[in-house]
């Protein structure tokens with residue numbers, strides 16, 4: 001399995017806002033596509049371009065971004081789907097980046113690839129690569145994010161919610177955002193500290209000490225929402241209108257003691273837009289690449 005199971009056959013710059021040396025460069029790699037399926041990969045890559053030019057906050061930032069496509073044909077299609085995960089079909093295929101579901105025995109949806117090979121393949125075509133997105137030719141729900149050599153690698157399948165996975169994972173791998181959810185199976189009750197390094201979660205619940213204070217209306221109650229039962233994720237409604245920035249308890253896999261900036265966010269729920277705090281962090285990361 002691996003590099004002998006496919007071939008890099010093409011390259012194209014599909015969103016061109018200027019010299020690669022001046023812009024933030026996203027490189028999209030195909031994984032688990034047959035030679036006969038390259039046309040559909042090209043359409044999927046254009047879907048990503050469309051998302052980056054129409055989805056906040058990237059719509060207002062897209063002039064800072066170049067997007068590139070690297071065509072990799074694999075010998076077989078799809079991704080491995082081990083039976084060690086519930087629902088796994090046992091599919092085992094020979095693909096260039098060794099994509100596999102079930103990256104953790106408890107999570108079939110953890111779709112991983114050979115990150116080092118993905119980064120090497122991207123840099124081979126685009127020396128100024130800032131982030132890599134691997135599109136895996138499978139309709140099963142899955143994705144992942146990770147960092148190798150300071151370049152983020154996000155992985156996404158073609159499931160209808162896949163592009164939301166891709167954006168969420170790029171939030172981790174390209175922009176250093178934390179997960180804001182606290183309802184995963186391993187979630188714990190009280191955050192033990194210290195203060196998380198990521199800009200979108202914090203142990204601080206007072207204004208103006210909180211790190212996203214510039215986004216908070218000083219009349220907003222702080223903390224804005226406490227979790228009344230730290231043994232579980234708080235599922236009650238928000239006490240403030242959607243879009244209010246404050247301190248909402250429950251984030252980063254802890255029910256209590258750690259706060260997120262809005263009631264909802266793509267880093268908490270894939271189908272939601274990014275919150276204003278995450279928007280601000282993405283803005284700051286892309287600012288140096290504006291024309």
Ligand SMILES: [Zn+2]
Nearest residue numbers: 265267275278
């Ligand atoms: Zn957020």
